[in-house]
Amino acid sequence: MSQTPSRPLGVAMIGYAFMGRAHSQAWRTVGAAFDVPAVERRVVVGRDEQAVAEAAQHLGWQEHTTDWRAAITREDVDIVDICTPGFLHAEIAIAALEAGKHVLCEKPLANDAEEAAAMVEAARAARARGQVAALGHTYRRVPALRRARDLVAEGRLGRILQVRASYLQDWLVDENAGMSWRLRAETAGSGALGDIGSHAIDQIQFVTGQAVTAVRGRLATIVPERPGRDGPEQVTVDDAAWATLELDGGALASVEASRMATGRKNALELEVYGTQGALRFDLESLNELWFLDATVPVADQGFSRVLVTEPEHPYLEGWWPQGHMLGWENAFSNQARDLLLAVQAGDPAAFSPDFADGLALQRVLDAIIASDAVHGATVSL
Numbered sequence: 045m046s047q048t049p050s051r052p053l054g055v056a057m058i059g060y061a062f063m064g065r066a067h068s069q070a071w072r073t074v075g076a077a078f079d080v081p082a083v084e085r086r087v088v089v090g091r092d093e094q095a096v097a098e099a100a101q102h103l104g105w106q107e108h109t110t111d112w113r114a115a116i117t118r119e120d121v122d123i124v125d126i127c128t129p130g131f132l133h134a135e136i137a138i139a140a141l142e143a144g145k146h147v148l149c150e151k152p153l154a155n156d157a158e159e160a161a162a163m164v165e166a167a168r169a170a171r172a173r174g175q176v177a178a179l180g181h182t183y184r185r186v187p188a189l190r191r192a193r194d195l196v197a198e199g200r201l202g203r204i205l206q207v208r209a210s211y212l213q214d215w216l217v218d219e220n221a222g223m224s225w226r227l228r229a230e231t232a233g234s235g236a237l238g239d240i241g242s243h244a245i246d247q248i249q250f251v252t253g254q255a256v257t258a259v260r261g262r263l264a265t266i267v268p269e270r271p272g273r274d275g276p277e278q279v280t281v282d283d284a285a286w287a288t289l290e291l292d293g294g295a296l297a298s299v300e301a302s303r304m305a306t307g308r309k310n311a312l313e314l315e316v317y318g319t320q321g322a323l324r325f326d327l328e329s330l331n332e333l334w335f336l337d338a339t340v341p342v343a344d345q346g347f348s349r350v351l352v353t354e355p356e357h358p359y360l361e362g363w364w365p366q367g368h369m370l371g372w373e374n375a376f377s378n379q380a381r382d383l384l385l386a387v388q389a390g391d392p393a394a395f396s397p398d399f400a401d402g403l404a405l406q407r408v409l410d411a412i413i414a415s416d417a418v419h420g421a422t423v424s425l
C-alpha cells in the first residue's frame with residue numbers, strides 16, 4: 045500500500061485550459077469545504093513557457109514547467125491530475141502510475157479502447173500498490189444525480205423500464221466557429237459523442253446501475269469544414285450523435301449528444317422511468333431533481349421538485365445552508381474530496397469510476413462509432 049506522507053499531498057496538473065481551470069478551483073476549495081488531507085497545488089504543466097507561467101500565477105500553482113515527465117516524477121508530487129486533450133491521456137497516466145503516483149484523468153479515459161486497455165493494465169498494477177487511478181466523470185458528484193442514483197438503488201422507481209438521456213450544447217451552430225483540438229479525430233478521438241455523449245452514457249449506467257450490452261448509433265458532421273489557422277480545415281469528428289442502448293437489467297435507453305442544439309448551452313438531461321416512479325434532471329438547473337411517486341393514487345400523482353440542498357443530501361455537508369444553491373464547479377470539489385479520502389484510506393476501490401469503468405465506457409463509444417459505419421445496425425458489446 046502506498047503511504048500517505050506527513051506533509052500536505054502535492055498535486056501536479058497537466059494542462060490548464062477549461063478543465064485545468066475547473067480542477068484548480070477544486071484543489072483550492074476542497075480543504076475549506078470538507079475534512080480531507082491537506083493538499084497543495086505544487087506544479088502546473090503546459091507546452092508554452094510564458095502561457096503556463098501566467099496560468100500558474102492566475103490559478104494559484106506554486107511552480108510551472110513545460111516538462112511533464114519531470115513534474116510527474118517529483119518527490120513532492122503525490123497526485124497527477126491530467127487535464128490534457130484525450131490523445132495525451134494514456135502516455136501521461138501510464139507514466140505517472142509507473143512513477144508511483146495517484147492519478148485523476150479527465151474523461152473520456154482515452155481516444156479508443158486499445159489505449160484505454162493499456163491504461164487499465166497500468167492501473168491494475170498500481171492498485172496493488174495502493175495507488176488510486178480515478179476517472180473524472182465529474183457529474184457523478186452533482187448531488188441531485190447522486191440522489192437520483194440512490195432513489196433507484198432504494199427501489200423507489202421499481203423496475204427501470206426506460207431511460208432518456210441527452211447532452212445538448214450549441215457552440216458549433218455558428219459555421220464560422222474555428223477549428224480546435226476538440227474537432228480533430230487525432231486529438232479528441234470523437235466529437236460530441238466522446239466529449240459530452242460520454243457523460244450522458246455514464247449517467248445512464250451510474251443512475252440505473254445497469255451496463256450497456258448493445259447499441260445502435262448514428263453520427264453526423266453537420267459542418268464538415270471550419271476556419272483553421274492557415275485556412276479552411278476538415279472537421280474529422282461528429283457534431284452530433286444519437287444511439288439506442290440495451291441495458292443488462294432489461295431497460296432500454298436513448299442517448300443524444302449535440303453541439304448544434306441552438307439555444308441549449310449545457311443541457312445534460314436525464315429521464316428515468318420505472319414501474320413505481322420516475323425522475324427528471326437537467327444540468328442547467330442542477331440543484332433540482334424532479335420525482336414522481338407512482339405508488340400514490342393516480343389522481344394525486346405529479347412530478348415534485350426536490351431542491352437537493354438539504355444537509356441530508358450527498359456532499360451538502362461541505363457547502364451552504366439549505367436553499368443556498370450550488371454551481372457547476374462544486375462537483376469538481378466533491379470529486380477532489382472523494383479522491384483525497386480514497387488516498388487517505390489507502391483504498392483505491394473507494395473511488396469510482398476507475399480506469400476499468402473508463403474502458404467499459406470507451407467500448408460503448410467505439411461500438412456506437414462501429415454501428416454508424418454499418419448504417420445504425422446493432423453492435424453488441
Ligand code: SOE
Binds near residue numbers: 182243
Ligand atoms: C468535462 O467534464 C466536460 O465534459 C468538458 O470536456 C465538456 O466540453 C463540457 O462541456 C462538459 O464538461
